[in-house]
Amino acid sequence: MSHYYSKEQNDIESNPSSFNFNFKGLELQFKTDNGVFSKNYIDYGSFAMLKAFMPNNIDLPILDMGSGYGPIGITVSKLYKKEVYMCEINERAFKLSLENIKYNNANCKAFNSDLYEKVEDKQFSSIITNPPIRAGKDIVFKIYDGAYNHLISGGELWVVIQKKQGAPSSKAHIEELFGNCEIITRDKGYYILKAKKED
Numbered sequence: 001m002s003h004y005y006s007k008e009q010n011d012i013e014s015n016p017s018s019f020n021f022n023f024k025g026l027e028l029q030f031k032t033d034n035g036v037f038s039k040n041y042i043d044y045g046s047f048a049m050l051k052a053f054m055p056n057n058i059d060l061p062i063l064d065m066g067s068g069y070g071p072i073g074i075t076v077s078k079l080y081k082k083e084v085y086m087c088e089i090n091e092r093a094f095k096l097s098l099e100n101i102k103y104n105n106a107n108c109k110a111f112n113s114d115l116y117e118k119v120e121d122k123q124f125s126s127i128i129t130n131p132p133i134r135a136g137k138d139i140v141f142k143i144y145d146g147a148y149n150h151l152i153s154g155g156e157l158w159v160v161i162q163k164k165q166g167a168p169s170s171k172a173h174i175e176e177l178f179g180n181c182e183i184i185t186r187d188k189g190y191y192i193l194k195a196k197k198e199d
Contacts, residue, residue, distance in 0.1 A: 014092075021071065023050060026078055028104050032069050036093040037132075042071045045130050048187040049160040055080050058125035058154055063087065065129040065143055067110070070097035072128055074106040085122065087113040115139075116146040123152045133165045140166070141173055148177050151197040158184075159193040167191040 012035035019041055021028045032039040038046070049072060055062060064073035067086035074097075077084040086108055088094045094112040101108045111118035127147040131140040147157045157174065161167045163186075171193055175181040178195035185192045 012092075021075070023075060024079060026075065028075065028078065029100075030069055030071055030074075031096050031099050031103070033092055033096060036090060036096065037068050038071075043130070044188060045160045045162065045190050046072050048185070048190045049128065049130060049158065049192060050075055051187070052160075052185050052192040053126075053128060053158055055082055056125055056154070056156055058152060060123060060125040060152060060155075061085050061109075063119065063122075063124040063127045063150065065115070065127055065147070066132055067097060068093045070100040070106075070108070070110070072130065073097075073108050073110075074100055074104050076128065077106045077108050078104065082107070084108045085119060085124070086110045087116065087119060089114050115142055116150060119150065122150065124150055124155060125152065126156045126158060127151060128158045130160045131170075133161070137166065137169070140170065144170070144174050144177060148197060153197055153199055155197045157193075157195045157197075160190055161193070162189050163191060164189065167193070 015034045018029055018031045061083040064086045067073045067088045073084040073086040086097055091112055097110040129143050131143050161170050171181050174195045181193055181195040183191055184194050
């Protein structure tokens with residue numbers, strides 16, 4: 001069976017479903033399917049990120065890296081009236097995100113992208129990621145490294161990661177990259193990390 005962090009999901013039988021998500025007065029609906037991350041409802045890590053995240057005042061798009069079918073990116077776009085780019089390697093999740101953007105009338109652009117492949121020439125005000133832990137530390141750290149290169153000066157990287165899945169090593173790596181990394185909150189074992197690009 002393919003893992004959800006892979007481009008194609010052709011060997012996984014499709015079984016489309018949907019759920020409603022109510023958050024801070026927003027009423028959203030997300031279409032999901034087999035072979036995508038957290039298909040039945042928004043995972044708690046993403047929910048913790050949505051509770052903690054606050055956009056800065058830089059007038060550039062936000063990037064949701066590893067966006068899945070779109071719960072973080074679409075919610076952030078609707079809640080804060082921001083343009084959000086979303087990158088996702090899983091083709092099935094990417095196609096679902098296109099449907100979810102349209103259905104929820106969100107100001108988002110989705111890309112079927114291996115990490116930053118499709119947004120190499122872009123810079124962002126913030127980059128949000130709920131990184132694909134099962135893809136391995138190498139991929140996760142490439143997300144952090146790429147974030148530094150794709151953030152404008154003053155831009156922020158926001159990460160949600162469980163302590164038991166590597167929050168301390170992620171914090172150390174990000175701190176080495178950015179020169180800073182703070183724990184915004186701890187929420188049921190999840191850490192929300194934030195780093196600011198200051199050069």
